[in-house]
Amino acid sequence: MSEATTTMAGHSQAAMEPSPFAIPSKKLVMWLFIISDAVTFGAILFVYGYIKNATPDWPEPFKFSPSIINVMLMTFILVTSSLTMLIATRAALSGDKPKAIRWTFITVVGGVLFALLHIREWMGLIEEGVRPFQNPWGSPLFGAAFFSITGLHLLHVIGGVVALTVVALGYKRGRYKGNDLEIWSLYWHFVDLVWMFVVPMVYLLNVAR
């Protein structure tokens, strides 16, 4: 058998290989992306922890009203949007296209609301004089850490809103399948999951007493 034939045979064998872990390749890729992104957020939160511990005059600026109430509302919206995404995914997998699209757009609205509340929170802090390398209360690193962590999370939310909109519209037009919506729902739940760590580390450990 020639080398070319052997290579061809190898390729076709690879093409026939069952998908790893019995899930579609696209879903596996999303899981791998989520894992790498989790490590990215983990790294940033570790760095944040070290900086906070090493800095004696770390500010604790978050008052119950408006900051913590705002955070509670944002958490409620994000977790609820995960639930609406679950409803959308179930509808997509059972073939109920209109319901899946409707609930995906409800999720998108949740994401937009979250982003708006986040921007309002940022504007409030900016008005109080917080900048990436200065603030009126203490260590100048606070602003850099706060805006980096919450900014990266906000970027993920905005990315998720755009991705879900594109996939939902594509699903409506028949370009994407229900599985694609399920795969992007994983990303949306991940964004929710990251927020569960950002809230205690960034906000709740820095409440004003």
Place this chain on the structure above:
Amino acid sequence: MADVERSSMTTDIVIYLCILALAGLQIVLAYQHTEGSQLVIRMLAVALVQAGLAVMFFMHLRDELPGLRVALIPVTIFVLLMMNMFWSDSFRLLHMRPFAK
């Protein structure tokens, strides 16, 4: 089929309520006068439970093959733990030659 879907939806709602309740618990913990490191440990413990619920039920990892869980979870935990160990250990370099003054 409808019964299965309804029971799954019930599970989703229960998990959703649990995650919200745990978020509420974190707020309560934040306003207790707990010593710094204890507070961090408690907050992280609650966040880990929330994350576990989200991964297993919202992201349906519990419905996948055990192989996928084994391939994803221990590796992530290992990388995060190693990161935590090596970064804190790397601070020692600042007090060693040639950096030490």
